[in-house]
Amino acid sequence: MKFNYLRLLxxxxxxxxxxxxxxxxxxxxxxxxxxxxxxxxxxLTLPYKSSYFxxxxxxxxxxxxxxxxxxxxxxxxINKIQVDHIFVLSDTLFAIKYIKNHLPLQFWLNDSFQWVCxxxxxxxxEIPVFEDEKFIVHSCCFGEFGxxxxxxxxxxxxxxxxxxxxVQNINKIDGVYYVTNTLQHLVGSxxxxxxxxxxxxxxxxxxxxxxxCNWYMSxxxxxxxxxxxxxxxxxxxxxxxxxxxxxxxGVLTIASFLYHNQLYNLNTNSEKTFISKIDADxxxxxxxxGNLKLFPADMGVVGKDKNTLVVPFVNFTTSGFVSILNDTxxxxxxxxxx
Numbered sequence: 001m002k003f004n005y006l007r008l009l010x011x012x013x014x015x016x017x018x019x020x021x022x023x024x025x026x027x028x029x030x031x032x033x034x035x036x037x038x039x040x041x042x043x044l045t046l047p048y049k050s051s052y053f054x055x056x057x058x059x060x061x062x063x064x065x066x067x068x069x070x071x072x073x074x075x076x077x078i079n080k081i082q083v084d085h086i087f088v089l090s091d092t093l094f095a096i097k098y099i100k101n102h103l104p105l106q107f108w109l110n111d112s113f114q115w116v117c118x119x120x121x122x123x124x125x126e127i128p129v130f131e132d133e134k135f136i137v138h139s140c141c142f143g144e145f146g147x148x149x150x151x152x153x154x155x156x157x158x159x160x161x162x163x164x165x166x167v168q169n170i171n172k173i174d175g176v177y178y179v180t181n182t183l184q185h186l187v188g189s190x191x192x193x194x195x196x197x198x199x200x201x202x203x204x205x206x207x208x209x210x211x212x213c214n215w216y217m218s219x220x221x222x223x224x225x226x227x228x229x230x231x232x233x234x235x236x237x238x239x240x241x242x243x244x245x246x247x248x249x250g251v252l253t254i255a256s257f258l259y260h261n262q263l264y265n266l267n268t269n270s271e272k273t274f275i276s277k278i279d280a281d282x283x284x285x286x287x288x289x290g291n292l293k294l295f296p297a298d299m300g301v302v303g304k305d306k307n308t309l310v311v312p313f314v315n316f317t318t319s320g321f322v323s324i325l326n327d328t329x330x331x332x333x334x335x336x337x338x
Contacts, residue, residue: 026277026286027259027260027327028287028327029259029264029275029286029287029327029328029329030327030328030329031287031289031329031330031331032328032329032330032331033330033331033332033333034068034330034331034332034333035332035333035334035335036064036068036069036070036320036332036333036334036335037070037334037335037336038054038056038062038070038334038335038336039336040056040057040058040060040336041056041057041319041334041336042054042055042056042057042062042312042319042320042334043055043056043057043319044085044086044312045064045303045310045312045320045321046086046087046088046093046303046310047088047303047304047305047308047310047323048088048093048303048305049305050066050305050306050308051063051064051065051066051071051074052064052065052310052321052323052332053078053086053093054321054334055083055085055086058082059082059083059084060079060082061075061078061079061083061086062075063075063078063113064332068330068332074113077112077113077114078109078113078115080114080115081095081097081107081115082097083095083096083097083107084096084097084098084104087127088127088303088305089127092108092109093108093109094106094107094108094109095107095108095109095115105117105118106118126138129149129167129169129170129302130169130170130172130177132172133154134153134154134155134198135151135152135153135154135198136151136152136154137149137150137151137152137170137177138150138152139164139166139167140213141165141166141167141213142165142213142214143165143166143183143184143185144183144185145214146163146165146213146214146216146217147163147164147165147166147167147181147213147214148161148162148163148164148165148212148213148214148215148216149161149162149164149167149170149179149193150204150210151195151198151199151201153198153199158199158203159203159204159210160198160199160200160201160202160203160204160241161201161202161203161204161210161215162193162195162201162202162238162239162240162241162242163214163216163235163238163239164179164181164191164193164242165181165183165191166181166182166183167179167180167181168180168181168182168253168254168255168256168296168302169255169256169302169309171256171257171258171263173258173261173262173263174261175196176194176195176196177194177195177196177198178192178193178194178195178245178256178263179192179193179195179242180192180253180255180256180265181193181253182252182253182254182296184252184295184296187249187250187270188249188250188251188252188269189247189248189249189250189251189252190246190247190248190251190252190253190267191244191246191247191248192244192245192246192253192256192265192278193242193243193244193245194242194243194244194245195241195242195243196241196243197241198241200240200241201240201241201242202216202237202238202240202241216234216235216238219234219238220234220235245278245281246278246281246282246283247281248282248283250269250270251267251268251269251283252267252268252269252295252296253265253266253267254266254267254268254273254294254295254296254311254313254322255302255309255311255322255324257309257324259326259327262277263277263278264276264277264286265277265278265283266294266311266322266324266329267283268293268294268295270293271291272288272289272290272291272292272293273288273289273290273291273292273293273294274286274287274288274289275287275289275329289329289331292315292331293315293316294313294315294320294322294331295313295314295315296311296312296313296314307325307326308323308324308325309323309324309325310322310323310324311324318333318334318335318336319333319334320332320333320334
């Protein structure tokens, strides 16, 4: 009998040793803060050629180097004309200048930092929010009235979509798409969707729906008139193929980003800004960045140059941008007299 007790004790000890909780260690991100002195308010910043190009409310441009200081030489060259809007498409920086009672002029920036006028005007292009070898992904946002993400399959031109208000950026891990949404309405909210196979989303076969920001509402209204199907039952059909990982209220997700093939988030609320990771159906705070409040300057305006992710922001006193590269997060704020 004594032998049996000893054997049972040994088994229990081995079992307890093999079932110790595994501690998970998360990376510690390096946070750098910079101040950039300007004479005007900055309304937009985009990454381009390992630098940052900013448009001010005076229709002037600034080139900010990788050291987060204004490059006066390049800034002088790119300010030979005043422009109203800038965007990056196919690794080229474009600018639009609106002229009263005339068609807008469009320019592209050459390697000598000279603006080249395009002879014929192209309509403002729909900038993809994400693209890979299989899909071109666009999104649109009507704020509290809805929004959607559209996956266009390159090989077939078929378009698959689901409700998504409002897409901030998209990441891909091991073939799976993670769609980050942030809505700045009332106290704000965030959702992150997981899409394993975009072709399992609702297919849009009508051209008008492929360009409709809240296409699902027109279908819902039609079906409610002609049937007694409940709204949520119809929405479940439209949301099929996407999995809601988080759905938070009072928290904005400035951007989601990858580090070592793991998804992390940069969040802000009424009290602080922090880095988080998804834990079950909640956001687990990994690192507090302090009480600096960063609100996305414009939904979906997230630029990417090689591996650097750039998000313009505003708060109650200034504007700036966040630059994320690997484990380093740089926060640049603009200082002026306005």
